[in-house]
Amino acid sequence: MKPYTVEQGLVAPLDRANVDTDLIIPKQFLKSIKRTGFGANLFDELRYLDEGYLGQDNSKRPKNPDFVLNQPRYQGASILLTRANFGCGSSREHAPWALEEYGFRTVIAPSFADIFFNNCFKNGMLPVILPEDIVDQLFNECQAQEGYQLTVDLPAQVVRTSNGQEFAFSIDEFRKHCLINGLDDIGLTLQDSAVISEFESKAQQSRPWVFNSLRP
Amino acid sequence: MAGKTLYDKLWDDHLVKQRDDGSCLIYIDRQLLHEVTSPQAFEGLQLAGRKPWRLDANIATPDHNVPTDKAERSEGIAGIKDDTSRIQVKTLDENCKAFDIVEFDINDVRQGIVHVVGPEQGLTLPGMTVVCGDSHTATHGAFGCLAHGIGTSEVEHVLATQCLIQKKSKNMLIRVDGVLGAGVTPKDVVLAIIAKIGTAGGTGYAIEFGGQVFRDMSIEGRMTVCNMAIEAGARVGMVAVDDKTIAYVKDKPHAPKAEQWDQAVDYWSTLHSDDDAVFDAVVEIDGASIEPQVSWGTSPEMVIPVTQPVPTLAQAKDEVQRNDWTRAYQYMGLTAGQALSDIPLDRVFIGSCTNSRIEDLRAAAEVIKGRKVASSIKQAMVVPGSGLVKQQAEAEGLDKVFVEAGFQWREPGCSMCLAMNADKLQPGEHCASTSNRNFEGRQGNGGRTHLVSPAMAAAAALAGHFVDVRHF
Numbered sequence: 001m002k003p004y005t006v007e008q009g010l011v012a013p014l015d016r017a018n019v020d021t022d023l024i025i026p027k028q029f030l031k032s033i034k035r036t037g038f039g040a041n042l043f044d045e046l047r048y049l050d051e052g053y054l055g056q057d058n059s060k061r062p063k064n065p066d067f068v069l070n071q072p073r074y075q076g077a078s079i080l081l082t083r084a085n086f087g088c089g090s091s092r093e094h095a096p097w098a099l100e101e102y103g104f105r106t107v108i109a110p111s112f113a114d115i116f117f118n119n120c121f122k123n124g125m126l127p128v129i130l131p132e133d134i135v136d137q138l139f140n141e142c143q144a145q146e147g148y149q150l151t152v153d154l155p156a157q158v159v160r161t162s163n164g165q166e167f168a169f170s171i172d173e174f175r176k177h178c179l180i181n182g183l184d185d186i187g188l189t190l191q192d193s194a195v196i197s198e199f200e201s202k203a204q205q206s207r208p209w210v211f212n213s214l215r216p
Numbered sequence: 217m218a219g220k221t222l223y224d225k226l227w228d229d230h231l232v233k234q235r236d237d238g239s240c241l242i243y244i245d246r247q248l249l250h251e252v253t254s255p256q257a258f259e260g261l262q263l264a265g266r267k268p269w270r271l272d273a274n275i276a277t278p279d280h281n282v283p284t285d286k287a288e289r290s291e292g293i294a295g296i297k298d299d300t301s302r303i304q305v306k307t308l309d310e311n312c313k314a315f316d317i318v319e320f321d322i323n324d325v326r327q328g329i330v331h332v333v334g335p336e337q338g339l340t341l342p343g344m345t346v347v348c349g350d351s352h353t354a355t356h357g358a359f360g361c362l363a364h365g366i367g368t369s370e371v372e373h374v375l376a377t378q379c380l381i382q383k384k385s386k387n388m389l390i391r392v393d394g395v396l397g398a399g400v401t402p403k404d405v406v407l408a409i410i411a412k413i414g415t416a417g418g419t420g421y422a423i424e425f426g427g428q429v430f431r432d433m434s435i436e437g438r439m440t441v442c443n444m445a446i447e448a449g450a451r452v453g454m455v456a457v458d459d460k461t462i463a464y465v466k467d468k469p470h471a472p473k474a475e476q477w478d479q480a481v482d483y484w485s486t487l488h489s490d491d492d493a494v495f496d497a498v499v500e501i502d503g504a505s506i507e508p509q510v511s512w513g514t515s516p517e518m519v520i521p522v523t524q525p526v527p528t529l530a531q532a533k534d535e536v537q538r539n540d541w542t543r544a545y546q547y548m549g550l551t552a553g554q555a556l557s558d559i560p561l562d563r564v565f566i567g568s569c570t571n572s573r574i575e576d577l578r579a580a581a582e583v584i585k586g587r588k589v590a591s592s593i594k595q596a597m598v599v600p601g602s603g604l605v606k607q608q609a610e611a612e613g614l615d616k617v618f619v620e621a622g623f624q625w626r627e628p629g630c631s632m633c634l635a636m637n638a639d640k641l642q643p644g645e646h647c648a649s650t651s652n653r654n655f656e657g658r659q660g661n662g663g664r665t666h667l668v669s670p671a672m673a674a675a676a677a678l679a680g681h682f683v684d685v686r687h688f
């Protein structure tokens with residue numbers, strides 16, 4: 001997984017509370033065999049005027065010009081600023097997959113739904129919790145200034161504005177460690193490769209039949 | 217110090233590392249892969265530039281989406297009409313090729329439902345840890361295995377690391393002593409267990425099935441019981457290794473040979489709970505009291521003996537159950553107190569990883585022999601669990617028994633167990649089914665499933681309604 005350390009980027013404001021995972025990525029896209037390809041259907045119902053389906057050519061679909069991500073000034077945004085209880089609803093891991101593929105590695109909100117919050121870390125994304133009044137302030141600044149950027153400094157645990165103002169956030173030490181080092185569950189387990197190999201060579205003695213080749 | 221349970225032994229023998237937070241790395245001996253839950257796992261590996269840790273730990277076969285109709289099947293993957301289904305099966309082929317994983321593909325005679333194929337090929341061996349992205353992986357516990365159903369992220373994790381991150385469960389013993397009556401089968405035993413402990417009864421536990429009934433039971437029967445541990449809430453169900461287990465495994469294609477065999481048998485013979493082992497929970501059932509069972513509702517715990525009517529709300533234990541039952545009556549189109557024999561049946565399905573092995577087909581054929589499916593039944597089908605089960609049944613002439621009676625004799629796969637392929641119930645139709653889940657819509661939108669044993673399903677097909685197979 002790509003390590004997450006200091007990320008600077010354009011901010012897109014999604015001024016809406018209780019955004020559920022069905023809104024993030026509607027259920028018809030879950031039939032896919034892929035972990036990728038969801039970015040084009042992120043916020044599908046908000047983003048397009050017609051109803052989307054799996055395998056469609058999204059470039060031909062009519063876009064909703066009012067939706068924030070369709071506005072020219074937010075193209076290339078990598079930080080999503082939003083409201084309380086983001087990511088509620090079903091447990092689909094497709095929600096963080098879609099956000100990440102679209103380009104959002106960071107979501108800032110006053111609170112997140114639990115499963116979504118967990119799923120973000122599995123996918124190298126950072127959900128940042130900031131107090132309600134600070135989120136308000138960021139919304140105001142973002143809407144007022146075109147090209148508004150923020151820097152998220154994970155090692156220092158602060159969100160920094162371009163004029164140097166800093167807002168501290170908290171994060172579980174273990175998760176921070178995994179993100180900074182780019183460790184997913186697999187990466188973490190692989191840190192124990194030597195222990196696994198050692199176990200395996202012992203098992204090859206005590207239960208050799210488990211390791212027989214399946215090939216003729 | 218108290219002795220160890222079978223689960224404790226299997227756990228200890230596969231424990232790679234215990235972390236400070238109590239989570240453990242458990243070594244996985246065998247992973248079974250199928251087309252539905254593996255594609256994102258393979259893609260994840262590829263994106264991260266990783267390789268499978270140990271190629272020969274893995275074996276794949278498509279089962280959920282394959283057509284069971286002979287004509288469609290003869291065309292191979294091209295015969296799958298639904299686009300998403302076809303792509304899933306094709307993707308499995310491509311992934312197995314790309315990663316060099318052994319696959320029994322759609323038209324290989326060894327293809328079948330993963331949980332039938334593993335034991336049949338000796339890929340499931342006693343004492344192994346077995347995982348699959350499928351909740352019915354507990355089936356393999358019949359061999360004294362520690363077998364878990366896992367999610368897609370975990371499939372990828374096992375592919376990449378050969379380990380699973382787990383926390384240890386508690387131990388539960390379900391002891392069924394005595395002798396089963398004639399016409400009472402392993403399926404009836406497991407349904408009666410679920411009726412007793414409920415669908416959450418085993419949550420947080422690894423279940424061991426013990427007692428005379430399981431000692432007397434065939435290996436196929438033990439698989440049927442362990443298969444439904446998940447319907448009792450437990451991810452893991454198992455039975456101790458005994459002479460029958462070892463005899464069943466002998467000479468299977470991937471069973472150990474020569475000296476390795478002797479070494480294996482020595483080890484396998486230790487795979488039972490010690491006499492002084494302590495279980496966190498014990499459930500006891502008298503085997504002689506179990507009657508043939510039928511599920512009437514929309515949860516595997518809504519099960520009654522065939523001799524009893526659909527329960528009334530007065531029998532419900534609390535308000536939650538009253539609400540569940542009220543919804544179930546409505547969905548199933550039943551009235552409280554109604555006799556099971558009054559339910560008009562539309563279809564009969566004999567198959568699924570619960571009951572599609574040779575012994576199941578023999579039991580059904582035994583009932584059917586020389587009789588005809590009732591004219592009121594729109595469709596009665598038999599779907600063998602694997603190509604080899606099908607071959608064996610044909611060698612014994614069972615296919616003729618079924619076909620002459622009016623059953624369809626199909627190609628192997630999951631089929632109408634979950635209706636991911638073209639085999640489905642229509643809204644409102646009642647089906648006597650040997651599968652394991654009767655949730656709303658499981659066998660098709662609006663479909664009404666009744667879970668039964670193969671013998672009970674066969675008898676119901678002939679009578680056109682449920683009958684007590686003991687007096688049929």
Ligand code: SF4
Nearest residue numbers: 352568569630633634
């Ligand atoms: S037969 Fe049914 S329960 Fe078994 S693996 Fe297939 S779909 Fe799942």
